Amino acid sequence: MIASANGKPRGVRLFYSRRHYAEPVAGSPALEIEHLYVNRPNQNILALEDVSVRLPVGARLALVGPNGAGKSTLLKSIAGLLPIRSGRLLIYGLPVGACHHRVAYLPQRGEIDWRFPISLRRLVMTGRYVHLGWLRRPSAEDWQIVDRTIARLGLSALAERQIGQLSGGQQQRALLARALAQEADLILLDEPTSAVDAETQAIISALIGELSRDGKTLVVATHNLERLESDFDNVLYLREGRQVTPPLNASSDAAWQAL
Amino acid sequence: MTFLNDLIEPFIRFQFMRNSLMAVVLVGTLCATIGVYVVLRRMAFIGDALAHTVLPGIVFAYFNGLSLFFGAVVAGLLTAFGIGWLSRRETLREDTAIGIMFTFMFALGILLMSTARSFRDFTHILFGNVLGVTPGDLNLIGGVAIIVLGTLILLHKEFELTSFDPTHAEVIGLRADRLRYALLILLALTVVTAIQAVGVVLTSAMLITPAATASLLTNRLPRMMLIAIGVAILAGVIGLYASYSYNVASGAAIVLACTSLFGLAWLGRTLKAWLSSRLA
Numbered sequence: 353m354i355a356s357a358n359g360k361p362r363g364v365r366l367f368y369s370r371r372h373y374a375e376p377v378a379g380s381p382a383l384e385i386e387h388l389y390v391n392r393p394n395q396n397i398l399a400l401e402d403v404s405v406r407l408p409v410g411a412r413l414a415l416v417g418p419n420g421a422g423k424s425t426l427l428k429s430i431a432g433l434l435p436i437r438s439g440r441l442l443i444y445g446l447p448v449g450a451c452h453h454r455v456a457y458l459p460q461r462g463e464i465d466w467r468f469p470i471s472l473r474r475l476v477m478t479g480r481y482v483h484l485g486w487l488r489r490p491s492a493e494d495w496q497i498v499d500r501t502i503a504r505l506g507l508s509a510l511a512e513r514q515i516g517q518l519s520g521g522q523q524q525r526a527l528l529a530r531a532l533a534q535e536a537d538l539i540l541l542d543e544p545t546s547a548v549d550a551e552t553q554a555i556i557s558a559l560i561g562e563l564s565r566d567g568k569t570l571v572v573a574t575h576n577l578e579r580l581e582s583d584f585d586n587v588l589y590l591r592e593g594r595q596v597t598p599p600l601n602a603s604s605d606a607a608w609q610a611l
Numbered sequence: 612m613t614f615l616n617d618l619i620e621p622f623i624r625f626q627f628m629r630n631s632l633m634a635v636v637l638v639g640t641l642c643a644t645i646g647v648y649v650v651l652r653r654m655a656f657i658g659d660a661l662a663h664t665v666l667p668g669i670v671f672a673y674f675n676g677l678s679l680f681f682g683a684v685v686a687g688l689l690t691a692f693g694i695g696w697l698s699r700r701e702t703l704r705e706d707t708a709i710g711i712m713f714t715f716m717f718a719l720g721i722l723l724m725s726t727a728r729s730f731r732d733f734t735h736i737l738f739g740n741v742l743g744v745t746p747g748d749l750n751l752i753g754g755v756a757i758i759v760l761g762t763l764i765l766l767h768k769e770f771e772l773t774s775f776d777p778t779h780a781e782v783i784g785l786r787a788d789r790l791r792y793a794l795l796i797l798l799a800l801t802v803v804t805a806i807q808a809v810g811v812v813l814t815s816a817m818l819i820t821p822a823a824t825a826s827l828l829t830n831r832l833p834r835m836m837l838i839a840i841g842v843a844i845l846a847g848v849i850g851l852y853a854s855y856s857y858n859v860a861s862g863a864a865i866v867l868a869c870t871s872l873f874g875l876a877w878l879g880r881t882l883k884a885w886l887s888s889r890l891a
Contacts (some may be wrong), residue, residue, distance in 0.1 A: 368786075369783075432781070432782065448737075449784065453783070455782070457779070463776060464778075465775040469829065469835055478768075481785070487765060500800050528875065530779075534783075
């Protein structure tokens with residue numbers, strides 16, 4: 353066992369953030385957003401206006417909307433990467449940044465330097481760092497978790513490969529493996545199925561279902577409108593930073609284009 | 612055996628050759644290790660800039676009778692913080708920030724220097740002489756090497772993560788910008804120390820070329836550092852030996868040896884790619 357009953361690892365650890373392992377507020381939803389306003393990075397222009405959403409534990413929320421609608425901004429605000437201008441954003445009843453280990457974020461592929469000399473296995477291990485903190489090296493158990501996650505995403509044969517020598521779909525699965533290795537409760541995925549092969553799409557779709565059954569809460573920005581009803585139980589439509597009413601036939605591209 | 616004797620003879624016979632060898636090994640190890648980050652994080656320009664921005668610190672210390680090394684360290688740290696501050700949150704691109712700090716500090720140094728009667732004292736410090744390294748210099752380099760290498764080892768996983776994926780670092784509460792400052796400080800310490808011993812050109816070369824050579828030969832970070840150290844030390848020994856045998860400038864000989872090793876690695880890589888394309 354890597355963790356004691358309350359999820360906090362044993363032994364003396366120097367966490368990256370001092371407000372680590374705060375206990376969730378009893379009975380609170382996984383994610384609660386009320387009248388959220390967020391600026392674009394380093395600008396005084398609103399990227400999100402008056403967004404409200406409430407997600408019970410285990411829910412699967414799809415974020416849908418054209419490019420630039422604010423899907424990534426919303427995910428980044430939840431991940432604590434962008435400051436909130438006004439409104440409320442609570443994760444398990446706690447403010448952003450109070451429980452880093454509980455939130456995993458899968459960025460768009462372009463945000464990583466894929467030429468960096470690191471293996472896939474080591475990349476996935478960075479998902480465990482939040483539990484290690486300063487000065488602590490990964491334990492045998494951390495490596496077991498990493499290898500299990502890599503196997504779950506069908507990447508075992510590529511574990512020692514340098515990350516730049518993976519295909520786009522394999523890179524996406526590696527990032528997903530890292531998000532899973534973190535063993536977070538709220539998982540944020542930014543367009544996990546954009547521009548990937550069919551095999552990766554199928555694996556990721558199946559995984560979203562599995563994670564939800566494991567009690568994980570998911571927020572997924574997606575362009576894949578055909579799978580909305582089967583993969584998700586909530587949809588948040590965004591357009592120019594505002595929440596909009598879903599079109600009658602949300603799963604049809606034409607209806608979406610007309611919005 | 613006579614070949615081996617010829618090879619080690621200068622180092623047995625002369626204390627200054629032993630000191631230079633020690634300096635080259637220490638500076639090479641130090642520069643090559645941090646140089647891997649400099650190359651991977653595309654900070655080559657910073658290393659070069661730091662080597663020049665220490666000038667006002669040295670001149671100021673000289674006028675006020677302070678330790679020149681201390682003056683250089685302060686100037687180096689000021690530059691590191693200035694660059695980090697100007698380019699925080701991408702207000703300015705980092706290379707632009709470096710360009711501004713680089714020219715500002717260098718001009719300030721020249722201005723201060725122009726009030727002095729003689730330039731000669733300063734040229735020695737800027738251009739250094741590896742054959743004139745004193746035991747005191749060696750102690751200083753050794754101390755800095757322990758601090759810099761120790762920090763790089765202790766914070767290895769954090770430096771590694773923030774180098775290729777600062778976003779994930781921020782998500783897990785690890786401040787990528789603070790680690791960047793830490794790296795800039797380590798780099799400033801390294802450059803200042805190395806300049807004192809071996810001069811500006813040799814410092815820049817030791818920082819970039821061994822790391823670049825290693826990056827052609829492996830795609831694992833720790834291995835890349837070890838290869839870079841090996842390349843730097845080998846180049847140092849070859850250069851010192853050439854300088855002794857053929858009576859040429861030692862610093863320049865070391866730089867050229869370093870570049871030759873890079874050339875060999877480049878050739879090897881090209882040949883390997885050519886062979887594998889032929890066989891495929």
